[in-house]
Amino acid sequence: MERINVAVRARPLSPEDVKTSPWKISANSIVFSNSSTKFEFDRIFREDCRTVDVYESRTKAIVSAAIGGFNGTVFAYGQTNSGKTHTMRGSSVEPGVIPLAVHDLFDMIQQEIDREFLLRMSYMEIYNEEINDLLAPEHRKLQIHESIERGIFVAGLKxxxxxxxxxxxxxxxxxxxxxxxxxxxxxxxxSRSHTIFRMIIESRDKVEDEYAESSCDAVRVSVLNLVDLAGSERAAKTGAEGVRLKEGSHINKSLMTLGTVIKKLSEGAESQGGHVPYRDSKLTRILQPALGGNANTAIICNITLAQIHADETKSSLQFASRALRVTNCVHVNEILTDAALLKRQKKEIEELRAKLQGSHSDHLGEEILNLRNTLLQSELERERIALELEEEKKAQAERDKMLLVQAKKIQNLSSMVLSSNRDEVTDHRKKDKRRDTWCPGRLPEKMVNKLPSTIPGQASAVKPVKSDRERGPLLPFEELVNDSTSNVIKERDCNSVGPNGFGLPNPRSLIHVTSRKKAPARKKSLPAESAELTELREEYENLLIQFETQRTRSEIEIDYLTRRLVKANYAFDTDEKAIELSTIEKENEPEASLVIKQLQEKISMLEMERSLSLQNLESATALETEKNMHASNKQEEVGLHESLDFFFSDNTPKLCSKTSLLDLP
Structure with a gap:
């Protein structure tokens, strides 16, 4: 376990700021004079320190460990205009941490005579939360990936x-x-962006036979990150507007995420299974191995001791003090497979070396380096294309998934529309209150027209019978049985079979009447119906039902006899058969005439009874109406006050609607 090393470097102040500065530095601690707040760090560098001293304190050791296979990260943190870029980049007069680390890196490699090295470098920036390649400016908006062999890396980075x-x-x-x-x-x-300078160091032990390949040779691969962060800023002090204001907001957001990650790690959230928001920012995602991971990490906290920046300085020192409590687990990175670039390219490099030696080239090393760079770029380009294809496949899968979801939504909406239509139709039917009623009735014309009457040269002997029943307000079957109603024979009981194969239908067969609407109930205008009127109504209904039943039975019997006569006439088409037909007609004529005569007499009697009942019912209704009018005239003679009291009293009989004859059983 290795703790993050934190050093503080103070920016030089003007003579006036030195007099008003509220901060006091003592050894490796710094105190705010207006309170008892005290911060202690690994090293505090005063205003007169040199950058080489800052580098020697901790960064040089991290560079040396990177050559041995340990990952390392060094980054400068602080508010804007506190000297971060000067510390990391330096100048021609005073080199910064990055130039010093590069020179030391190559010097240390020269001293490692027992190992061979391959060095690669990349340079990127995070601008407005987008990763841009500074070595290939056309490569913008790069994506972060993670693999077992390479860990966290930026795809397509040159x-x-x-x-x-x-x-x-x-x-x-x-x-x-x-x-x-x-x-x-x-x-x-x-600086309006964070920059990450990265060196990838690969090394392996040298072997006596340059062409010998050993599958068990381990290749060390380490990554050295030197990071120059953009400074946190307040728009009120920087005067940022428009683009500068947008840049500042993205910078502050990423630095806030970095502070949150450091705070979570200092509290031990990751070791306790808590969530650390590395993915909330591109910066923390790339630096994830350096924060609580496998890396030697050093933070150089740059501050300004001026009175005007006291709040920003205090915030930076609080961040640095929390980072002191973060520990990393560092180990050597060795690869035993052919994943390392050095091992993959060794054979090709040696073949190229032999060819160049054979051609007596004067620029052997330069040619080899150019060829190796060409090979590396081709591999990186192939990797970038493979990653783009993978991303395109994922995007296509997401689009297909969205299309399926949209199709399901459309299907669900279609089913909902159909259900809604069915509900509307059901409600409409409920409003119509249609119902199927079985009642006696005459045969429809369709059934009559289907009777056999196709004797050559003769017309049909069966003619439809039309109803001439009298219509009135009290006839319940006037709306049920009419010429426009579609009637179908529901049931026919053929109990008796004639000698010629004809079955006599049951006269009690019922006719299915459809498309009937219930008649609206009539409101009662009388206080209560008299018993005499009710009895007359029931008697009238019974007579009406008997009349309709008898009429239907008569029509069916007439139809049956007519069909027998038609078939008998159709059976004889010669003179000899005509004699037999006339004999049969003479035998059947008295019987049929007798039945028809009896039925006609019954129909006449029923019609007379029906007319008599109708007259009695009308007279009773008129009598009751007259009584009601007489009672109303008496009530008008009573005074208005008594009439109102009588109307609102509890003893007043309630008015109720008059029951229609159609609703009676």
């Missing part, structure tokens, strides 16, 4: 194989020219 510190610094100068900087009220060249 890497250059380098062999000297001058080459590294030239690439850095090229990248710095594409970095986003801007002018604010506090700094003429304010």
């Amino acid at each position: 890497e250059e194989i380098v062999s000297s510190p001058q080459q590294v610094l030239e690439f850095m100068e090229f990248g710095e020219a594409h970095r986003h900087i801007g002018e604010t009220n506090m700094n003429l060249h304010s």
Whole structure:
């Protein structure tokens, strides 16, 4: 376990700020004079310190460990205009931490005579939460990936194989020219993005036979990150507007996420199974191995001791003091497979070396380096294309999934519309209150027309019978049985079979009447119906039912006899058969005439009884109406006050609707 090393570096002050500064530095502690707040760190560098002293304190050891296979990270933290870029980049007169680390790196590699090394470098920036490649400015908005072999890496980031510190610094100068900087009220060249300079160091033991390959050789792969963070800022002090204000908001957001991660790690949230929000920012996601992971980490906290920046300085010191409690688990990174670039390229490099030696090239080393860079770039390009294809496949899968979800939604909405339509139809039917009623009735014309009457040269002997029943307000079957109603024979009981194969239908067969609406109930205008009127109504209904039943029975019997006569006439088409037909007609004519005569007499009697009942019912209704009018005239003679009291009293008989004859059983 290795604790994060934290050093504090104070920016030089003007003579006036020195007099008013509220901070006091004593050894490796700093105190705020207006309170008892005290901060202690591994090292505190005063205003007159040199950058090389800051580098020697901790960064040099991290660089040395990186050569041995340990990951390392060094980054500068602090408010804007506190000297972070000066500490990391430096100047031509006073080199910063990054140039010093690059020179030391190559010097230490030269001393490792028993190992061979391959160095690669990359340079990126995080601007407005987007990753841009500073070595390939056309590569923008790169994505972060993670794998078992490479860990967390940025896909598509250009890497250059380098062999000297001058080459590294030239690439850095090229990248710095594409970095986003801007002018604010506090700094003429304010960094508007976080930059991460990365060195990937691969090494392996040298072997006597250069062409011998051993599958058990371990390759060490370490990553050295040197990070220059953009400074936190307040818009009121920097005067940021428009683009500068947007840049400042993204910078503050990423630094706030970094502070939250450090706070969670200092409280032991990760070891206790808690959530650490690495993914809330691109910066913390890339630096995840350096924060509570497998890396030697050092933080250089840059502060300003001026009175005007007391609040920002206190916030930076609080962040640095929390980082002191974060520990990392550091170990050597060794790869036993062919995943390391050094091992994959060794054979090709040696073949190229032999070819160049055979051609007596004067620039052997330069040619080898160029070829290795070409090979590396082709591999990186192939990797980038593979990652883009993978991303495209994932995006296609997401689109297909969304299409399926949309199709299900459309299907559900369609079913809902159909259900709604069915509900509307059901409600409409409920409002119509249609019902199927079985009642006696005559045969429909469709059934009559289907009777056999196709004798050559003769017309049909069966003619539809039309009803001439009298219509009136008290006839319940007037709306049920009419010429426009679609009637279908529901049931026919053929109990008796004639000699010629005809079955006589049961005269009690019922006719299915459809499309009937219930008649609206009539409101009663009388206080109560008299018993005599009710009896007359029931008697009338019974007579009406008997009349309809007898009429239906008569029609069915007439139809049966008519069909027998038609078939008998159709059976004889010669003179001899005509004689037999006339004999049969003579035998059947008296019987049929007798039955028809009896039925007609019964129909006449029922019609007379029906007319008599109708007259009695009308006279009773008129009598009751007259009584009601007489009672109403008497009530008008009573005074208005008594009439109102009588109307609102509890003894007043309640008015109720008159029951329609259609509702009686």
